Amino acid sequence: MLSLEVIFATPESQKLYCIQVEEGATIQTCIEQSDILSDYPEIDLATMKVGIFSQVKTLDFEVRDGDRIEIYRPLIADPKAVRRKRAEQLKK
Numbered sequence: 001m002l003s004l005e006v007i008f009a010t011p012e013s014q015k016l017y018c019i020q021v022e023e024g025a026t027i028q029t030c031i032e033q034s035d036i037l038s039d040y041p042e043i044d045l046a047t048m049k050v051g052i053f054s055q056v057k058t059l060d061f062e063v064r065d066g067d068r069i070e071i072y073r074p075l076i077a078d079p080k081a082v083r084r085k086r087a088e089q090l091k092k
Helices: 027-034 079-091
Strands: 002-009 014-021 049-052 055-057 068-072
Touching (some): 002 027, 027 068
Antiparallel strands (some): 002 014, 049 055, 049 068
């Protein structure tokens, strides 16, 4: 059995699920087994990115013992545009 974590955060809260799965499990299998989808119905795996330790992965990626699966929310603002705007304001 592999031990790993599944995590999701909103602006208001974050939740960490510690689960155990069999070897050969995929990210999607782990997310489904963690029951996070019932706690956060807004999670749409068809459109949201997932990853392991900040590295974007596909849902069929095979997990390893100790992995932390992260579900990423869409960005509200483009980080490059925010930096450009901040730089322009500093010039003034």
